[in-house]
Amino acid sequence: MRIPIQMRTILFILICGVLHAQDSLPRKNALIIDFINEHYGERVGVGVCGELAYEAAKYINPSATIDDTLNNYEIDYADIMPGDIIQFDSAYFANGDFAENHMAIVYRINHNGLITIAEQNVATKPDNQMEVIYYGEKIMVEKDSHVSLSLLDMTSLIGGKIYFFRL
DSSP states (O other): OOOOHHHHHHHHHHHHHHHHHHHTSOHHHHHHHHHHHHHBTSOOTTOOHHHHHHHHHHHHOTTOOHHHHHSOEEEOGGGOOTTOEEEEEEEEETTSOEEEEEEEEEEEEOTTSOEEEEESOOOOOGGGEEEEEETTEEEEEETTOOBEEEEEOGGGEEEEEEEEEEO
16 A cells, blocks of 8 residues: 555654654653553552652662652653653642542643643542552552553643652
């Protein structure tokens, strides 16, 4: 099958844009995106949301500790890029979604202002949860917790806080 020249041009622009975007990231951020791509659809660790960021930190630096994901420097929303860590703190959204204490990773910044985030342990139904031990604490996680992508619309935040960090 022959692809029309216009379609080949569009595909070339898209491919170059994706490659350029990945090339322009700091090395650590690019490695975090690689980690997400390698584990997309899988449960990372026991499935706790913050474990995705922690394991990504260990992917970059095998001697990283849990504190390395929690004690990074905060960055402004205007400066975020793929591979940055997101911490939701009692975040309420206009559509009714709520993230009390949730961690995710910026996967892509879309042209329409939305942010694609990589996350796991996204609460759905109470009957779909199980108890796990995570660093000595009992925590509830989704039975089918796995790395997935979601859209985040920062303009729909109506309460709480969202913080961005860079490893």
